[in-house]
Amino acid sequence: MKTSGAAWWRDAVVYQIYPRSFLDTDGDGIGDLEGIRRNLEYLAWLGVDAIWLSPIFPSPMADFGYDVSNYCDVDLVFGDLASFDRLLDEAHQRGIRVMLDWVANHTSDRHPWFEESRSSPESPRRDWYIWRDGKAGKPPNNWKSAFGGPAWTYDEATEQWYLHIFLPEQPDLNWQNPDVAAAMHETLRFWMDRGVDGFRADVVHLIGKDPELPDRPEHLAHRHPVSDHDDPRTHPLLRSIRTVLDSYDGDRAMVGEVNLRSAVSLRPYYGQADELHMVFNFSLLFAKWDPSRWRELIADAEAAFAAPHAWPVWVLSNHDRPRQRTRYGGSEDRARVAALVLLTLRGTPFLYAGEELGLEDAAVAESELRDPGLRDGCRAPIPWSGAPGHGWPAEPWLPWPPDADSRNIAALRDDEGSILHLYRRLLGARRRSIALRNGTWELLEGPPEVLAYERSEHGERRRVVANFGEAPVAFGSRSEWVVEVGTRAALDEMTWDGALRPGEAVLLRPVDE
């Protein structure tokens, strides 16, 4: 395993695993680290370079792990430190990097830091969280919580309010207190000492706050601050976090969840190559199936992330949003076109486990909903086979996604024309091509329903032509190009005739290459 050298994360395709839903091995219906370890062979076969595990730390699970009660251990439901070390070691043996989910903005209300903080206004840890007096019996300001209701909870015993931008069980840490920053840095060191390659930093744009905590302006008062909080105090905090990562060998990397909605507003979070290594750009995660909108969003990102260190990140699905195929109305053709675009853009793509199967969200009955944010559908368990139980030893904690009898890993691995093989072919093509990994991106003019672009680097060229529409289209340059990967496998290695069926896309290479 290489421990230094070029930034691995620029060349990587990262695969997000929601551990509860990947594979259970101990029969409690909840996925675990052993379920991931046993399937490293699958991930290596698929061709991903790194995995990011949604939180695995001890947690009361009010927000399924995004409420951490101990940053330096593994929740019993997932395993223990020994099972983590084994997973990390075997992943590394296969050349797969491992990133953990670092929940920076808040802890669980059951974290000993908060228990101590809430115990008394005189507690030495009182100031580790954000406590304020109310205003005439009302919360200290007008902030709303992301899960509804005010972002403040009153503590009867100490007669003050504490801030929680998420659930009351997720009190916000006070990062303006240097002891908090130091303690959180220690948690990064704990995992880097064990050998993890990096972190996904949860809502990390929220950590810097104006200590005055002013009311939000009237026109924003109805909305929680997560998608517009952009405080300059976050940047020095990110710089000291970066210093901690940089003090280790092996290019440890951090990708930040910064929930701001435009590419240009994400740009400052890279700093001068001294803040986040990567910043999620969620623009396509929220985009409709509209080629002109995709053209615009990709071009915006190209303009915003032009500096060499502002390396773009692309995402079509995660554990917080309906899966891409569901968002595109259930069409597998569209899911295939989207995959071909995602894996040929300039920047690091993040996949969400199950998207390579073309999974749709599970239909979860109201009585079975578990998540306070109602995101259960996209968190359904991964079906590993068509057999009863789909490879799980007990009934999983959430219902299966649609068509699990036929849409499962074993069945799609056996079918070379499946969407799973499309992902694998795209990952292989990306690995082989410097133009795809590193090259420039240039939009090509074409019919309105077509998204087309060219990537090039060191004389190597690749073209992508994607038909978002419902009718066949023609797109020039016949017989100069060969299909390297088509959304329909039958197109592979054919000389490109310029014709695309509805809902079809191709990755092309020059005939003479």
Ligand code: NOJ
């Ligand atoms: C963002 C995470 O992705 C989401 O799942 C979680 O609920 C919030 N942050 C709070 O940690």
